[in-house]
Amino acid sequence: MSPRKDCCVICGYDIRDYGTLEGKWLMEFRAIGINNSTDDPLQAPSDPTKRYDDENYDRHLTKEFYVTFCWEQTIAFVSHDACWKLFEEALKPDNIPLKRFIDICSSLPLIQIMGLFHWGHTYGGIYTFDNISAFPWEYSFLDQALDAEALRCARVNPWNIPTLRALMAETAHKPPMAGAPILNESSDCFRQFPWEIREAIANKLSTRDALSLRESSRAFQPLLASSTFWASRFQPGLDREFLFESYRRPEIRDWLSLYRSTSQKRSPPGLKNRTRIWNLINYILPLLKLRLAHDESRDWAYKSHETRLVEADAKLMQLVHRRNGSSNVLNDGCRLLKTQQAHIPQSLDSIALSFIEVGNHGHLTGICFSSKDGMKTQLGYLFPNGTMVYKVEDLSGFVLAIDPKGVRGVKIVHSNGDRSAWFGFPEMTPVTERLRVIDTTKPIRVSVDVRNRAPFSLQFLII
Structure with a gap:
C-alpha cells in the first residue's frame, strides 16, 4: 500500500507539515465527521472549541478525534483551518450546515492514492484532468498540475495575509x-x-x-x-x-x-490563493441549499420479484455503514441516498426540469409535473435558479443523456414522436432512448444521491 496522503476537502492541497513557519498553516486542520479511536496520524481534540496548541490541552489526557477517511473507509473529512474559516465567512450570517456538508462529502468519489476527493473540477488549476485514458463522460483521473505559479500560491496562507x-x-x-x-x-x-x-x-x-x-x-x-x-x-x-x-x-x-x-x-500570492479557494467554496454553496422535494412524492419500497422496471440509471453505489461508524468509500459514480415514486398527472400541462452545474459538469437534480388544475408532483431536488419549464400535454417519454454520475440532458418526447430541444448539459455524453416510449399511467421512480451533482436515475414500472 502506498504511503497515505491527506488533502483538504475544500482546497485540495496537502495537509502536511513542511517544517517552515510560513507553511505551518498547512498542518492546522479541522476534522468533520464521526469520532473514532484508532492509531491515525491525524488527530484533533474532540471538543470543537479546543485547539491543539491551547495551553491546557494535553492529547494524552483528552479524548481524541481521529481522522481516517482514505483507503477502505470514511470516518471524517479534513480541511485546513484557514480554508474552514473562509468557508464560514462565505456563509455568514448563517452557520455551516454540518450534516448537509458531511452528506455532500460522503458522496464524493475518492482518488485513494492521492487522498483527494473529486468534485469534478481541478481545484482551481492545481490538478489536471487525464483526458487520454478516460471518456469525456467519465471521472477523469486527477494529477498534480505543472503550473508552478498555481502550486506556489497554493502553499501560501489564504487567511492571514x-x-x-x-x-x-x-x-x-x-x-x-x-x-x-x-x-x-x-x-x-x-x-x-x-x-x-x-x-x-x-x-x-x-x-x-x-x-x-x-x-x-x-x-x-x-x-x-x-x-x-x-x-x-x-x-x-x-x-x-x-x-x-x-x-x-x-x-x-x-x-x-x-x-x-x-x-x-x-x-499577492496569499490573496491569489484566497481567490482560488473562495471560487471553490462558491461551487459548494448551491449544493448546501438543495432540499429534497417531499410535497407529492413518497419513499418507494418494492419487492423486486413482484415488479419489473424499465430504467436508465447512473452508476449507483449503496451507502454502507459499518459498526465503527465509518462508511464505504466511493471511487466512481454516485452515492444512492433515496428513492422516490409518484404518478404522472393524467391531465398534464407542463414539466419543469431542475439542473445544477458544479465544477465541469451539470446534472439533472429534480423534476416537477404540473397538471392543468395546478397540482404539482415533485421528485428529487428542486433548484429554482436552474429550473426550465416545458409545456407538454401528450407525453410519450424521454430521451436522456446520461453518464455514471447521473442524467446530464433531457429531451421530452410527445406522443406523435416530436421531440423538444435538449435541456441541460448533454454535450459529449452517451444518449439512451430506453425511456422514449413509456406507460404514463404507471408510477415514475427516481433515485437521488446526497449532493445531487450526480443525482438521477429514472425508472418506470411496467406490467
Whole structure:
C-alpha cells in the first residue's frame, strides 16, 4: 500500500507539515465527521472549541478525534483551518450546515492514492484532468498540475495575509474620487434619473456588465470616477467579495486603487490563493441549499420479484455503514441516498426540469409535473435558479443523456414522436432512448444521491 496522503476537502492541497513557519498553516486542520479511536496520524481534540496548541490541552489526557477517511473507509473529512474559516465567512450570517456538508462529502468519489476527493473540477488549476485514458463522460483521473505559479500560491496562507493588511492601510483615509454627471443627452433614456439612481443600478451589476452599460449609455460615463460604484465591488455576490475585511470596516478609501491592486494579476500570492479557494467554496454553496422535494412524492419500497422496471440509471453505489461508524468509500459514480415514486398527472400541462452545474459538469437534480388544475408532483431536488419549464400535454417519454454520475440532458418526447430541444448539459455524453416510449399511467421512480451533482436515475414500472 502506498504511503497515505491527506488533502483538504475544500482546497485540495496537502495537509502536511513542511517544517517552515510560513507553511505551518498547512498542518492546522479541522476534522468533520464521526469520532473514532484508532492509531491515525491525524488527530484533533474532540471538543470543537479546543485547539491543539491551547495551553491546557494535553492529547494524552483528552479524548481524541481521529481522522481516517482514505483507503477502505470514511470516518471524517479534513480541511485546513484557514480554508474552514473562509468557508464560514462565505456563509455568514448563517452557520455551516454540518450534516448537509458531511452528506455532500460522503458522496464524493475518492482518488485513494492521492487522498483527494473529486468534485469534478481541478481545484482551481492545481490538478489536471487525464483526458487520454478516460471518456469525456467519465471521472477523469486527477494529477498534480505543472503550473508552478498555481502550486506556489497554493502553499501560501489564504487567511492571514500581511501584505493585504498593508494594502488596506495604504488605500484607507484617502478622499473619495470626484465624479458627477455632466451629460444631458436627450436620446438617452437614463438621463431622466438622478445620478444616485444610476449609481444604484450599476451597483447591482457585475463589473463587466456595468462597464458595458457605460459604453452603451453616455448617462453612465462618470461611472469610472464613482467611489460608490467601486466600493460596491467588494460587497457579497460581486467580484471582490472575498476581500471581506474591506466591507466590514467602513472607512473612507480609494476603492478604485484597492480594486486594481487586488486583481488576479497584481494580487499577492496569499490573496491569489484566497481567490482560488473562495471560487471553490462558491461551487459548494448551491449544493448546501438543495432540499429534497417531499410535497407529492413518497419513499418507494418494492419487492423486486413482484415488479419489473424499465430504467436508465447512473452508476449507483449503496451507502454502507459499518459498526465503527465509518462508511464505504466511493471511487466512481454516485452515492444512492433515496428513492422516490409518484404518478404522472393524467391531465398534464407542463414539466419543469431542475439542473445544477458544479465544477465541469451539470446534472439533472429534480423534476416537477404540473397538471392543468395546478397540482404539482415533485421528485428529487428542486433548484429554482436552474429550473426550465416545458409545456407538454401528450407525453410519450424521454430521451436522456446520461453518464455514471447521473442524467446530464433531457429531451421530452410527445406522443406523435416530436421531440423538444435538449435541456441541460448533454454535450459529449452517451444518449439512451430506453425511456422514449413509456406507460404514463404507471408510477415514475427516481433515485437521488446526497449532493445531487450526480443525482438521477429514472425508472418506470411496467406490467
